[in-house]
Amino acid sequence: MPSRSIWSPKTSRRTGNLLYLCLNKEENDISKVIITLICIGILILVGEVLLWRLFYTKIVDMHFPPSLDCSSIRFFSIRRMHIAVIVHAMLLLISTLFPLWLLW
Amino acid sequence: MVKYTHAPADIVFLGKDLDERCHFYFRQHWIRLFWPLIRVIAWSAFVGMALWLFVGIFSIQDASLRYITLIFLAMTWMLAHFLFLTSIYRHFLYIIVVTDQRVHRIKRTLVTHNDHQTIKLQMLQDIHKSQHGLMQNLLGFGTLTLEAQETVLKIHFTPRIAEKYERVLHIKEVERSRNKHNVP
Numbered sequence: 001m002p003s004r005s006i007w008s009p010k011t012s013r014r015t016g017n018l019l020y021l022c023l024n025k026e027e028n029d030i031s032k033v034i035i036t037l038i039c040i041g042i043l044i045l046v047g048e049v050l051l052w053r054l055f056y057t058k059i060v061d062m063h064f065p066p067s068l069d070c071s072s073i074r075f076f077s078i079r080r081m082h083i084a085v086i087v088h089a090m091l092l093l094i095s096t097l098f099p100l101w102l103l104w
Numbered sequence: 105m106v107k108y109t110h111a112p113a114d115i116v117f118l119g120k121d122l123d124e125r126c127h128f129y130f131r132q133h134w135i136r137l138f139w140p141l142i143r144v145i146a147w148s149a150f151v152g153m154a155l156w157l158f159v160g161i162f163s164i165q166d167a168s169l170r171y172i173t174l175i176f177l178a179m180t181w182m183l184a185h186f187l188f189l190t191s192i193y194r195h196f197l198y199i200i201v202v203t204d205q206r207v208h209r210i211k212r213t214l215v216t217h218n219d220h221q222t223i224k225l226q227m228l229q230d231i232h233k234s235q236h237g238l239m240q241n242l243l244g245f246g247t248l249t250l251e252a253q254e255t256v257l258k259i260h261f262t263p264r265i266a267e268k269y270e271r272v273l274h275i276k277e278v279e280r281s282r283n284k285h286n287v288p
Contacts, residue, residue, distance in 0.1 A: 040178055047186050054214040055193040062199065062210070064129050071131040072245075072263035076196070085189075092185050096178050103159045103174060 033104050037097050044096060048089040052082070121205065127275055129201040130268070132261035133245035140191035147184035151177050190214060200259055202272060204279055207250060209257060225276045226283070227252040233262075233269045248272070 059078065066077060076084065154177055164170040197212040204225075211219040228250055235246035246265040250257040250272075262268055 036175070040175075040182075044182060047182070048189075051186065051189055051193065051214065055197070058197055058212050058214065058218075064126070064199075064201075068126060068128045069130070070128045070264070070268065072134045073131070081196070088185075088189065092182070096181055099155065100174055100178055103155065104170075 029104070033101065037100060040100070041093055041097055044093055045089065048085060048092070052085050124203045124205050127202050127204065128271065129199055130263060131195060131200070132198055133243065133263040135239070135243060135245065136261050137191065137195055140188050144184050144188040147180065151181045151184070200262075202275065204275060207257065207272070209259060221257060223250050223252050223255055223257045225272075225279055227255075228276055229253065231269065231272055231276070233265050235265060 056078075066074065154173075158164055158173050159170070164173060194213050197210075197214075199208075199210045201208040201210065206222045206224050209219070209221045211217060211221075230249075230251040232249050232251075233246055234249070235241050235244075240246050244265060245261055245263050248259040248262045248265060248268060250259070
């Protein structure tokens, strides 16, 4: 199948042109890339949800008010931890899938 | 002056008696998360360097080899982050609760461990704190050792150990004097 790009692979690979790598994906490559990225994305989400559920089942039967907390880190309540885990999952998704898409 | 307040009645955890009142609770010092943080940074640097070397500089021409390399690096990156997340969860599942009657050490992990060790304040024979090394003295953490007749409870990485030591001593003395007055 002919390449859609105007750049030659040799030149662009040598100069490390990420834009070339991003645009110069052949059609059969694109479907393969998308399926792989979706699989990795699902794996990340399943991992994050599984770890959170395991943590939540262990911590849910212990209720302590924040006023009695004498730890060195007092910021993270259960709700704040949940928000932090969602943010972490989003950042992990972006930081894994975006470079993979670029460098495929 | 440390303010000693009794907790509201809605504090719940497994192993707590109904008439037991919580004074305070704490987790280990944040320094325990330092090594997992260093580990995840090192793994991330390794993945970044490997991407730069194999995909950027040497630019693997073989499609399948490139595919395998990218998948391997993505999995390594994911695993490093999941291990870091597990360390954080484990840190939050290790809780020491000091009540008017007992000191509870609740140590759980995500899957394998579920420990609960308690020591009665009445039975306490000796309490001592130890801080060894520059880091422990600079950051104010250390090991709190509670000794009863046949039990020794060591609480490592206790944050602000001097304050905790004073508070446990104070609670013990208050409870001892209360029990003396209650004896007919």
